[in-house]
Amino acid sequence: MSPYTLEEVVSRNYLLNDYPDAIINLIDGTNLERNLYLTTQIIELGIPVVLAINMMDVVKKNGDRINVQQLEKEFGCPVVQTSAVKGVGSKEAAYKAIELAEKEEALVPKPIFSKPIEDTLETISALIHEQVDPIRSRWYAIKYFERDEKVLAAHSLPDHVLKNAETTIREAEDRMEDDSESIITNERYEYIEQIVRHSVHRHEKKLTISDRIDRVVTNRFLSLPIFIAIIWFVYYVSVTTLGSIVTDWTNDTLFGTWVTEGATNLLNAIGTADWLNDLIVDGIISGVGTVLGFVPQ
Structure with missing residues (x-):
């Protein structure tokens, strides 16, 4: 939700300005850590979301398991397993999105950051609540905390509000010893890592013969002696x-x-x-x- 390309700008503007009734967030089940980053940002908009986990056929083929109920509990939204190759789950995701749209209930995002950052976001939300959509006040607070230039340019906040918000942000940066954008990024990934650890059960793959050989010949202590022995053996066989x-x-x-x-x-x-x-x-x-x-x- 921090766009850099024109396509990303158009997508974010649509979500912010056109108020879609519901969103189907399609993610790759084989790489949840990377895909869930955007999911956490979309949920903060307050728009009803259906989380569709695609490539479940590959996930099952690899022997992995994803706890859908745990993900639903963590994100507070329906989660559907899909497979585009086999045509499974797409209709279910669409039906759930329609159900959410008909209910017309905003999705209330749960706190995912550390307490100092959550306290800072609450302070910023209180400062800007009159200038932004109340449903999305948390999302705007995060963007102001990150000093998102496009969001700042889109809203003309009073000088005293900007000054107080900047003071609050600097205090949080001093406390966390990092810049605001990095703080949000790092804590998002920590939250996602925790979710994946509790929701995804990886199949322990058996080491192949090649893997076992690699473990020996690339060992930090044995690699050099093994290399010298192989060179000597090749020389001895070829010359002597x-x-x-x-x-x-x-x-x-x-x-x-x-x-x-x-x-x-x-x-x-x-x-x-x-x-x-x-x-x-x-x-x-x-x-x-x-x-x-x-x-x-």
């Missing part, structure tokens, strides 16, 4: 034992006897000149054989 045997066989037997004698007999049979025989056998074939002999090493 197997590599030396293959190189000797390539130089002495393959190119030293078989290929050379075969090429000589073939050239003599077709009657090529001696200088051409020497060029092909002693020059080209011997040269290529010498180079290929180093390949095993």
Whole structure:
């Protein structure tokens, strides 16, 4: 709800100015931590919300479980499990949104921040309540606390209100030893982390053979000795034992006897000149054989 692109500005202006009857907030069930950040902001608008958790087919496939009842208790709104791929849950989410719209009851957001910040928000709400929509006074208080430039520009508050609000904000920043926007961001994520910890049960995945090997070879104490041992082993095999045997066989037997004698007999049979025989056998074939002999090493 802090827009940066034109599309985000249009979306926020619609939610603020056109007063939708209800909102279906579609989130990714495989990444709740990231998606629930926007959810907490939407709920603060006071508009009835249906939380639709999509990709539940993937969540179940991964062996994870999401406690829908716990999420409903935390956010105070209906929660529906959906799967766009399988076409599950979309109608239920729409019906619940219609039910909420017909009730015409504003969603009352619950306090999610620490007590010092909640006290500060209450003070700001009391200062600006005459200039903003009462239903959204909490949302506006948070935006004023964050010093949201677009919100500040949209409302012409009296100077004494702005001065008192700024004093309150600075006191909170000094108490928390951080800037106001970072305070809100950090406490939102702490709240979301707590919700996810209580509502999502992750399936403990078994380590694959590759994972087990990685744990050993990337160990902070064993990685360097293992690396040195592997390099020594490769050098020993390629130069001292197997590599030396293959190189000797390539130089002495393959190119030293078989290929050379075969090429000589073939050239003599077709009657090529001696200088051409020497060029092909002693020059080209011997040269290529010498180079290929180093390949095993």
